[in-house]
Amino acid sequence: MSYAWHDAAGNIGVMIIVGTYLALQLERIRSTTLTYSVLNAVGATLIAVSLLVDFNLSAFLIEVFWVAISLIGIQRWLRARRGPAAGRSGP
Numbered sequence: 001m002s003y004a005w006h007d008a009a010g011n012i013g014v015m016i017i018v019g020t021y022l023a024l025q026l027e028r029i030r031s032t033t034l035t036y037s038v039l040n041a042v043g044a045t046l047i048a049v050s051l052l053v054d055f056n057l058s059a060f061l062i063e064v065f066w067v068a069i070s071l072i073g074i075q076r077w078l079r080a081r082r083g084p085a086a087g088r089s090g091p
């Protein structure tokens with residue numbers, strides 16, 4: 001059994017997600033920050049990439065949802081950053 005690039009990618013993804021969750025629990029990061037959502041999206045993407053090589057449907061599905069939910073968090077952060085006036089088209 002050899003250690004391949006996809007194993008490394010998956011393991012790095014796991015470390016990113018677990019590290020991010022630990023930071024959240026230790027109150028070093030807030031769930032509403034861009035950093036939190038980006039780290040979750042990157043970690044889940046790395047795990048999903050590793051699963052494309054050694055496929056497991058259940059694990060792949062959870063990572064797809066993890067990325068999708070993280071993208072919602074990124075979108076909400078971007079929308080909040082623009083402010084309430086950004087969505088208005090008139091006086």
